Amino acid sequence: xxxxxxxxxxxxxxxxxxxxxxxxxxxxxxxxxxxxxxxxxxxxxxxxxxxxxxxxxxxxxxxxxxxxxxxxxxxxxxxxxxxxxxxxxxxxxxxxxxxxxxxxxxxxxxxxxxxxxxxxxxxxxxxxxxxxxxxxxxxxxxxxxxxxxxxxxxxxxxxxxxxxxxxxxxxx
Amino acid sequence: xxxxxxxxxxxxxxxxxxxxxxxxxxxxxxxxxxxxxxxxxxxxxxxxxxxxxxxxxxxxxxxxxxxxxxxxxxxxxxxxxxxxxxxxxxxxxxxxxxxxxxxxxxxxxxxxxxxxxxxxxxxxxxx
Numbered sequence: 001x002x003x004x005x006x007x008x009x010x011x012x013x014x015x016x017x018x019x020x021x022x023x024x025x026x027x028x029x030x031x032x033x034x035x036x037x038x039x040x041x042x043x044x045x046x047x048x049x050x051x052x053x054x055x056x057x058x059x060x061x062x063x064x065x066x067x068x069x070x071x072x073x074x075x076x077x078x079x080x081x082x083x084x085x086x087x088x089x090x091x092x093x094x095x096x097x098x099x100x101x102x103x104x105x106x107x108x109x110x111x112x113x114x115x116x117x118x119x120x121x122x123x124x125x126x127x128x129x130x131x132x133x134x135x136x137x138x139x140x141x142x143x144x145x146x147x148x149x150x151x152x153x154x155x156x157x158x159x160x161x162x163x164x165x166x167x168x169x170x171x172x
Numbered sequence: 173x174x175x176x177x178x179x180x181x182x183x184x185x186x187x188x189x190x191x192x193x194x195x196x197x198x199x200x201x202x203x204x205x206x207x208x209x210x211x212x213x214x215x216x217x218x219x220x221x222x223x224x225x226x227x228x229x230x231x232x233x234x235x236x237x238x239x240x241x242x243x244x245x246x247x248x249x250x251x252x253x254x255x256x257x258x259x260x261x262x263x264x265x266x267x268x269x270x271x272x273x274x275x276x277x278x279x280x281x282x283x284x285x286x287x288x289x290x291x292x293x294x295x296x297x298x299x
Contacts, residue, residue, distance in 0.1 A: 038265055039242060061237050065264055092265045107266040111236050112255060113273045 001160060003028050010034045012053035013108055013121035020117050023057035026160060035123055037104045044135055048127035048143070050152045054160060056118040059171060061109065064118050066170050067163065068093055068107040071120060074162035075103045078155055083146055100140035101125075122159065126150050202234075202292070231274040231298035235289045239263030244285060246296070250278050258296055261289070274298055 002025050009015050009029040013036075016027045028051070035045035045051050056064065072093035079087045079095070079102070088096045095103035103124045110116045125141035127149050142150045177184045177200075187199040191206070198205045243260040246252055254275045261268040276298030283295050 038262065038267065061268075065237070065266060068264065068266055105265065109266060109268045110257075110271060111268050112271045115236075116271070 001026065001157060003156075006030070008033060011036055011121070012051050013106060013119055016053040016055050016119040016121075017108060017110065017117065021055055023055050024160075024164070025055045026052050026156070027055075028052045028156065032123075037106050037123075043104055043123045044128075044131060044139065045123060046128060048129065049141070050122070050124040050126045050155060052156060053119045053121040054163065056107075056120060056167070058115055059118065059167065061111070061115055063167070063170050064107060064109060064115070067167055068105065068120065070166045070170075071105045071107075071122065071159075071163060072103075074159055074166065075105070075122065075124065078158045078162065079142070082155070082158075083142065083150070085142075085145060097140055097142075097145055100138055102140055102142070102145075120163070124155065124159075126152050126155065231276050232294045233258065233270065233272060233296040233298070235261060235291060235293045235295055236270070237261065237263050237266075237268065238291050239266075239268070239289060241283045241285055241287045241289060241295075242267070244281065244283070246278050246281070248278050248281055252276065252278060252298065259283075270295065272296075272298070 004025060004027050006029045008031050011032050011034050012027045012029050031047045032045035032051050035043035035051060037043050069092050072089045072095055075095050076087040076089050079085055085097055090096055093105040094101055103122065105120065105122050107118065107120045109118045125139060127143045128141035129143060131139045173188045175186050177186050184200050189197045191197050195206060195208050198207060239261045241259055242262045246258050252258060252272045252275065255271045257269050258272050259270050261270055278296060279299040280297040283289060289295065
């Protein structure tokens with residue numbers, strides 16, 4: 001697994017779109033200054049969380065759509081398997097714990113005559129101690145739920161492997 | 173049989189397929205034509221399969237997927253370059269930057285912000 005690590009980026013998706021590197025490269029950042037979700041909504045991205053984008057191989061747009069939806073299941077499964085928590089998937093792809101958002105997923109494609117590039121961005125609230133007042137009621141983190149820190153890199157690996165596996169299955 | 177055809181500076185993907193004994197189908201881009209060989213004659217008649225009217229010379233940007241137009245970056249009358257970002261189409265949590273397949277002048281923008289579109293709808297026409 002090839003990972004490019006950054007201390008701080010504007011957004012891992014923005015960087016991945018700009019660099020257009022080889023498929024399955026992972027852009028990982030300790031924090032994002034302008035992390036965003038659908039319709040440019042902000043994603044709170046302080047140090048401690050897991051923020052990464054995966055450059056996807058060129059695929060059919062229908063497969064990318066399926067993969068995006070499956071990504072939420074993979075994240076939920078990773079949380080459940082590792083920490084015995086009961087995550088809830090809010091379709092198409094937010095993951096909730098205790099009715100609060102713990103993960104957001106955003107796939108961005110550049111499409112001309114065909115899909116030119118695709119990147120899937122995942123923001124997972126892992127080791128975040130606390131959220132600003134306006135987010136307290138709607139966001140949570142694994143650290144808040146478990147009362148201890150988790151291993152970001154291990155979670156990252158499990159999610160990426162899960163996605164690779166899924167893409168292989170749906171593209172066939 | 174698949175082949176690529178270049179007419180002026182546009183490339184077309186052409187697929188020729190035998191349908192039945194005396195019928196065959198030619199697919200050019202998104203359009204399909206059915207041909208039938210008439211017995212005893214050299215003449216070939218053809219009918220166009222049920223596909224929307226499209227002018228091949230027109231440079232049309234089509235929606236690759238059903239979704240909602242969330243942003244439009246170009247105006248009518250403006251020149252766009254090939255690969256220039258023209259709009260964003262949101263679909264099931266995917267944000268799709270649509271870039272122009274051609275260089276040209278924007279003749280018509282057929283969609284508005286927040287409009288729902290279907291797969292294959294014409295979004296923008298260039299000349």
